[in-house]
Amino acid sequence: MPNILVVDDQEVVRYGTTLILQKSIDDAQVSEAGSFEDTLKILSTKKFDLVILDIDMPGGNNHQMLDVIRLRHPDIRILIFSSYDEQIFGWRYLEAGADGFLSKKTGIEEIKNAAKTLLRDEKYLSPTLKQTLLNNFTNKKTATNPIQRLSSRENNIMQLLIKGSSVAEIADKLSLQISTVSTYKKRIFEKLQVSNVIEMIEKVQLYS
Amino acid sequence: MPNILVVDDQEVVRYGTTLILQKSIDDAQVSEAGSFEDTLKILSTKKFDLVILDIDMPGGNNHQMLDVIRLRHPDIRILIFSSYDEQIFGWRYLEAGADGFLSKKTGIEEIKNAAKTLLRDEKYLSPTLKQTLLNNFTNKKTATNPIQRLSSRENNIMQLLIKGSSVAEIADKLSLQISTVSTYKKRIFEKLQVSNVIEMIEKVQLYS
DNA sequence: GTAATATGTAGTAGTTTTACTACAAGAATA
DNA sequence: TATTCTTGTAGTAAAACTACTACATATTAC
Incomplete structure (x- = not known):
């Protein structure tokens, strides 16, 4: 039972x-x-x-x-x-x-x-x-999903972006240059093939 | 039946x-x-x-x-x-x-x-x-929710923002000046008491 | 029915963000 | 192992966005 x-x-x-x-x-x-x-x-x-x-x-x-x-x-x-x-x-x-x-x-x-x-x-x-x-065992690269492609730092920054943090806030929080965070952001967008945070969030969530 | x-x-x-x-x-x-x-x-x-x-x-x-x-x-x-x-x-x-x-x-x-x-x-x-x-019949202002406070134009622009459109894109689409759209955006944010699109979307959606 | 507020619109100046470039250290690969 | 790709980091110039101000027309409130 x-x-x-x-x-x-x-x-x-x-x-x-x-x-x-x-x-x-x-x-x-x-x-x-x-x-x-x-x-x-x-x-x-x-x-x-x-x-x-x-x-x-x-x-x-x-x-x-x-x-x-x-x-x-x-x-x-x-x-x-x-x-x-x-x-x-x-x-x-x-x-x-x-x-x-x-x-x-x-x-x-x-x-x-x-x-x-x-x-x-x-x-x-x-x-x-x-x-x-x-x-993942066989051909690591090929069939994996885009979010798993993110490096841990990128992932980290993505989480903050999802929360609504601005580039400047993130830079501050992580003690990085704004330009650095900006580069991360750009790379994240590239990897996920999106062009703004909203699309990024959509990529990460399922709107079921 | x-x-x-x-x-x-x-x-x-x-x-x-x-x-x-x-x-x-x-x-x-x-x-x-x-x-x-x-x-x-x-x-x-x-x-x-x-x-x-x-x-x-x-x-x-x-x-x-x-x-x-x-x-x-x-x-x-x-x-x-x-x-x-x-x-x-x-x-x-x-x-x-x-x-x-x-x-x-x-x-x-x-x-x-x-x-x-x-x-x-x-x-x-x-x-x-x-x-x-x-x-709405009785004390119009008081108990109404913030989103209903938006004028129709503001609402219109909010929808586009939710879709991920940029200020410039919206201006283009609606044949307005960028500065105009920007003003709308600021007013929307004020009315909804948010400071970025993500919070705005959260305000509008229920995370059920 | 006038005073106060809301709405639609825009300019200007200042901030923030992006695009592009760069480079060193690490990882992967041939 | 040498070579290529990835990752962490940043500068600079250009583009996008915001803040503040402004103003005319509606709308609302007293």
């Missing part, structure tokens, strides 16, 4: 996910939480086997949520369920301690699949992620 | 919505579409009473989708189901020909409610929207 917690701030999504799980996993006991506070509260009431965690929630500091849950409940399986692109963010979350990453654009079958896999205590990788991994 | 079409690019959301409708509306015949192309295709196969339309779909040019459906199927009821803030976008869509606007953050009850209302051939306004309307 697996205990599963579905965390999402949209009730429709919770509803749909819950039903999918109940229908496909025998005796599944599914609980729901609509906020991070609720999540922690519910997690402390009984032992859960799996949390399906929407990381797009407002006020949910993404990684931090993951960390907190991991810290308090080391044995729980965590499946990130996100509208961010799996190729871009998937393995970051896996590195950060998640046991699986599922894009919200995936179909119902894949959700079932992922949940079952995690309940069997295996890690879950979507077909796409598996493919990406493979590609 | 009402025919309902649920349009959303996320299968979970369609699944949840479909089940909610089937359980709460007698004999409801619910179909699903995951893209705008599919939507049009399915709409042409039989007569539908209600379309529940997710306007966050990629490739769905928001208003344009609404217009196209309205044009081809003048009698159909359209319920916009969006993760954009209803206070900000709700009445715009209503003006544009939608029969109801529902935020994705609303609960299941409200979805049932909205669908039933529209099937009775009434317009649907969420409680929040009703309240906003009331406020």
